[in-house]
Amino acid sequence: MQELQINAVSTELNKAIQQKIDLKTKPLGALGMLEKIAFKVCQIQQTTTPQLSKPAILVCAGDHGITQEKVSPFPQEVTFQMVMNFLGGGAAINVFCRQNNIQLLVADTGVNFDFEANEQLLDLKVRKGTRNFAVEPAMTREECQTAMTNGAKVIEQLHLEGTNIVGFGEMGIGNTTAATALLCKYTGISANEASGAGTGLDAEGILHKASVIDKALQLHAEISHPLDILATFGGYEIATICGAILKAAELNMVILSDGFIATSALIAAHAINPNVTDYCLFAHESNEQGHKLMLKHLKAEPILHLGLRLGEGTGSAVAYPLVQSAVCFMNEMSSFEDAGVSNKE
């Protein structure tokens, strides 16, 4: 992937943005989190009159060699079966995108299945699944960079078409194990602390998953470059999302960060360029054990606490109307002066 120019967002308008929020007809801070969202969107767009245009969610699917270690209760074929479900319009993400008029893009980034050509499916396949990172690196550095570039290209196209807010979803049996290993390696948190149920492991299953991750961390202990960490423990869908996030930040788009796996891609992006989180809203806090730790690492405040643990970008899709509400109040709500309402003395 080419060198990126991701600037920290300018603080030049901060005062004007906050003043506009504070002069709306409400007690100071009374719109709570909506005020923080409005502030962030204004800051990203460098305006006091923010606009949301052509929202899109990119769902990336990929398979994982680590499933050979029995770290997921579901079989690998669920990945391609769920891609077919996305294409058929019947998955949760389809429903929420339709509900909220969000464009949904579905990409095969590395599914272990030969799909028939379908114009609804972006073919970004790098390989039919990663290698088993308990034995060897999941991806080569080149494969990882190819996936990142693929993600960046999708974002460039969306930006050309006028999208200025984007969310990311994923589908990949086994990918909570990859995301957990990334969390551990990038932050130093232990596998025991970071490992959770994924799609529904019991307590014994979680202990086994943690021990697989722990051994893999020891096997690859010498890896330290952020890109090598992503290649070693990540997945094609995670690398594609990581490249897409970096490009979206470069293009000053609002990024809706999602659940556990999508946030692992953000943690990788943040390790590559820490300015990237300046462009992020955090849609929700997932029920997956380690997500809280990820959000803490990124100093992030999630919009929703719904107990979701599905992935697919569902948190971003359901949080989007709240971002709309934030932008609407900023543009449409009267100030004390406009409405002739007395402000506090």
Ligand SMILES: O=C(O)c1ccc[n+]([C@@H]2O[C@H](COP(=O)([O-])O)[C@@H](O)[C@H]2O)c1
């Ligand atoms: O987004 C989340 O927070 C989340 C938490 C747990 C599981 N998932 C989804 O579950 C799948 C991976 O779970 P697993 O148990 O196979 O590692 C994958 O398709 C994810 O989209 C997603």
Ligand SMILES: Cc1cc2nc[nH]c2cc1C
């Ligand atoms: C059925 C199913 C749907 C999913 N969507 C995202 N991850 C998933 C995992 C499973 C198992």
